[in-house]
Amino acid sequence: MALAIKENNQLYITSFEEFEKNINGEAKNWLKDLRRQALTRFDELGFPTTRHEEWKYTNISPIAKENFIHGTESDAGLVQKDAVKKFDYDGLDAHTLVFVDGHFNADLSLIGDLPEGVKVKSLAEAFQTDTDLLEQHLARYAPFQDDSFTALSTAFMNDGAYIYLPENAVIEKPIHLLFLASDRNEPFITYPRNLIIAGKHSKATIIETYAGTSDNRYFTNCVTEVFCDENAYIEHFKVQEESSNAYHISTTQVNQLANSNFVSNALDFGGLIVRNNPGAILNGEGVESTLNGLYLGTGRQLIDNHTTIDHAKPHCNSHELYKGVLDGSARGVFNGKIFVRLDAQKTDAKQTNQALLLSNTATIDTKPQLEIFADDVKCTHGATIGQLDQDAMFYLQTRGIERDMARDILTYAFASDIIDRITIKELRDYCHHRVLVKLQQDRLEGIDKE
Amino acid sequence: MLEIKNLHVEVEGTEILKGVNLNIKAGEVHAIMGPNGSGKSTLAQVISGRDVYDVTNGEISYLGKDLLDMEPDERAREGVFMAFQYPVEIPGVTNSYFLKTGLNEIRKHHGLETLDAADFLKFIKEKAKLLDIEPDMLNRSVNEGFSGGEKKRNEILQMAVLEPKLAIMDETDSGLDIDALRIVADGVNRLRNEDRAIIIVTHYQRLLNYIVPDYIHILLNGKIVKSGDKQLAFELEEKGYDQIKADYSSIKTKLEETV
Numbered sequence: 132m133a134l135a136i137k138e139n140n141q142l143y144i145t146s147f148e149e150f151e152k153n154i155n156g157e158a159k160n161w162l163k164d165l166r167r168q169a170l171t172r173f174d175e176l177g178f179p180t181t182r183h184e185e186w187k188y189t190n191i192s193p194i195a196k197e198n199f200i201h202g203t204e205s206d207a208g209l210v211q212k213d214a215v216k217k218f219d220y221d222g223l224d225a226h227t228l229v230f231v232d233g234h235f236n237a238d239l240s241l242i243g244d245l246p247e248g249v250k251v252k253s254l255a256e257a258f259q260t261d262t263d264l265l266e267q268h269l270a271r272y273a274p275f276q277d278d279s280f281t282a283l284s285t286a287f288m289n290d291g292a293y294i295y296l297p298e299n300a301v302i303e304k305p306i307h308l309l310f311l312a313s314d315r316n317e318p319f320i321t322y323p324r325n326l327i328i329a330g331k332h333s334k335a336t337i338i339e340t341y342a343g344t345s346d347n348r349y350f351t352n353c354v355t356e357v358f359c360d361e362n363a364y365i366e367h368f369k370v371q372e373e374s375s376n377a378y379h380i381s382t383t384q385v386n387q388l389a390n391s392n393f394v395s396n397a398l399d400f401g402g403l404i405v406r407n408n409p410g411a412i413l414n415g416e417g418v419e420s421t422l423n424g425l426y427l428g429t430g431r432q433l434i435d436n437h438t439t440i441d442h443a444k445p446h447c448n449s450h451e452l453y454k455g456v457l458d459g460s461a462r463g464v465f466n467g468k469i470f471v472r473l474d475a476q477k478t479d480a481k482q483t484n485q486a487l488l489l490s491n492t493a494t495i496d497t498k499p500q501l502e503i504f505a506d507d508v509k510c511t512h513g514a515t516i517g518q519l520d521q522d523a524m525f526y527l528q529t530r531g532i533e534r535d536m537a538r539d540i541l542t543y544a545f546a547s548d549i550i551d552r553i554t555i556k557e558l559r560d561y562c563h564h565r566v567l568v569k570l571q572q573d574r575l576e577g578i579d580k581e
Numbered sequence: 582m583l584e585i586k587n588l589h590v591e592v593e594g595t596e597i598l599k600g601v602n603l604n605i606k607a608g609e610v611h612a613i614m615g616p617n618g619s620g621k622s623t624l625a626q627v628i629s630g631r632d633v634y635d636v637t638n639g640e641i642s643y644l645g646k647d648l649l650d651m652e653p654d655e656r657a658r659e660g661v662f663m664a665f666q667y668p669v670e671i672p673g674v675t676n677s678y679f680l681k682t683g684l685n686e687i688r689k690h691h692g693l694e695t696l697d698a699a700d701f702l703k704f705i706k707e708k709a710k711l712l713d714i715e716p717d718m719l720n721r722s723v724n725e726g727f728s729g730g731e732k733k734r735n736e737i738l739q740m741a742v743l744e745p746k747l748a749i750m751d752e753t754d755s756g757l758d759i760d761a762l763r764i765v766a767d768g769v770n771r772l773r774n775e776d777r778a779i780i781i782v783t784h785y786q787r788l789l790n791y792i793v794p795d796y797i798h799i800l801l802n803g804k805i806v807k808s809g810d811k812q813l814a815f816e817l818e819e820k821g822y823d824q825i826k827a828d829y830s831s832i833k834t835k836l837e838e839t840v
């Protein structure tokens with residue numbers, strides 16, 4: 132088997148030419164060049180096969196071989212208003228940007244009032260209004276040299292969310308970015324691209340939600356870049372609720388300067404083939420970085436999380452806790468990279484990965500990958516893979532609780548550990564409920580209320 | 582109520598119970614004593630339905646039903662309860678949810694209305710108070726971080742909530758201070774009535790001062806070698822198991838000689 136699949140490259144090149152003709156008329160040269168470079172790089176890379184070290188356990192050939200339709204317009208007619216309602220987290224009071232098939236939809240969005248100087252808008256609009264900042268930050272944090280999907284994203288980037296927080300800006304309400312995939316018959320691809328620039332001492336909470344509205348096949352190839360200037364505090368949630376036949380590949384890359392704090396919670400419920408690459412560079416002293424995640428796989432789902440924490444400077448702390456529940460023939464992959472650079476003395480890095488396998492056919496491949504070049508550091512990592520605790524099962528049963536219910540209670544408890552860390556009540560409730568639904572049981576009534 | 586006949590139990594090919602016979606009627610309290618490793622917990626766990634133990638021979642009937650044919654949760658709903666020697670920690674499940682769910686499953690089984698959160702809270706708070714259990718412990722994860730004594734009291738709280746017909750207490754007294762012992766004993770005595778049977782597994786005569794048993798059985802190496810009334814506990818305290826063992830083996834030798 133080859134290292135790369137290139138048989139569909141022409142589709143992307145042709146689609147790119149079409150795309151460029153349509154939107155690049157007014158594009159600045161740097162942007163034109165950037166897109167072209169990225170496309171060229173993709174053409175060289177092709178799609179990775181499982182012979183590629185980073186893709187060993189995740190076979191994306193169904194994605195590589197699909198003839199996805201490009202250039203879908205934002206057509207709100209294709210999604211129902213109740214689709215927005217379904218993912219508004221019980222009417223959560225937020226600055227909401229809704230995207231349909233990757234394009235901003237003003238009618239469905241409700242951005243509301245923002246503090247002085249704060250910008251929350253579509254990236255498409257920002258290409259007109261904020262070119263200098265974009266040139267400074269866009270594609271600077273998520274490198275595309277070694278990553279086909281980021282290369283594609285960079286070539287086709289056109290819309291998504293743009294958030295700019297000036298120095299000292301504090302946004303009280305969460306910003307919710309809701310990416311809905313419409314109910315089209317043909318398989319299509321979208322390229323949501325988000326850029327978050329958090330100025331010194333700024334503070335915000337951002338939720339990204341990716342959701343399908345039917346069970347159709349499509350591919351969300353999304354990239355979010357976050358820049359945290361000194362002392363910025365960003366709390367980030369990513370809820371993945373794609374359709375049961377969808378492909379979702381995401382990169383979230385954060386660049387943190389001194390004393391900034393980035394906390395992320397990734398929640399994966401949907402999708403057929405899912406790959407997330409969350410990463411942070413701790414690029415100043417005194418940085419705090421947290422990457423937490425919960426993934427629930429059933430049926431034939433494949434959920435792969437490849438995290439990267441890069442300690443580039445001294446005196447930084449990183450925390451990682453990933454938990455997975457896999458049932459049916461679902462497969463999970465967890466790969467946790469931690470780099471501690473020569474300069475990064477007094478690093479404290481902690482990584483924990485736990486997977487719960489509920490069936491004999493569910494599997495997980497997990498690998499910590501620590502590369503430590505400094506000598507005065509503390510790095511701990513632990514991975515546990517297990518079935519349900521049989522002592523606990525028996526204990527519950529001896530109190531009158533039947534087996535299936537006992538199983539659900541213990542699974543729910545396992546997952547709750549992550550969910551309970553969600554600071555937004557509405558989102559926390561949603562996730563608790565979602566876990567119950569995913570366990571397909573209504574027997575646990577009341578467990579989330581005590 | 583409970584009839585155990587010639588019960589043989591193995592774990593991973595090793596025989597642990599070697600023909601236990603026990604007959605317990607409603608209203609009775611039986612104590613089972615015996616040295617470490619003699620099979621007391623094995624007996625308790627088999628009655629509760631733990632599946633790591635293989636019953637290779639014998640039978641257990643409970644209220645006329647074949648107990649060994651029932652799942653552990655069915656047994657519980659039919660009124661069998663065991664207070665664990667080593668209560669299990671369940672992170673992420675609150676004690677009160679755990680208790681409420683168990684109680685409601687049992688109530689449903691008996692065609693009773695389930696208790697809602699508010700009713701349950703009232704009910705449980707009273708029970709907890711009687712056992713001197715801090716209300717805070719109800720909101721904590723089941724047994725997680727509980728002290729040894731708190732775990733044991735929590736078992737008795739569960740027993741008080743579930744109101745079993747047959748309660749087995751596996752060394753509930755070990756690790757309890759003298760005040761806690763009295764509180765636990767009061768809790769058990771409150772449950773004592775003519776419809777209920779209680780089995781107390783213990784190493785110490787101390788508990789039996791508070792909960793006076795009708796019968797005491799001595800389990801030795803997988804067999805009940807001696808049964809008697811509460812006097813037996815004093816005898817045991819005096820002589821120790823060695824004497825009993827010696828007596829038993831001399832009887833056994835004689836029996837074998839006569840055969």
Ligand SMILES: Nc1ncnc2c1ncn2[C@@H]1O[C@H](COP(=O)(O)OP(=O)(O)OP(=O)(O)O)[C@@H](O)[C@H]1O
Pocket residue numbers: 592593597615616617618619620621622623624633666
């Ligand atoms: N799950 C198991 N796997 C292997 N051996 C077991 C298991 N359970 C019990 N045993 C063995 O069976 C024997 C009896 O154990 P049991 O726990 O019933 O003793 P006990 O009388 O309750 O002792 P103690 O007074 O120490 O609580 C011991 O030798 C023990 O090691």
Ligand SMILES: [Mg+2]
Pocket residue numbers: 621622623666751752
């Ligand atoms: Mg024991």
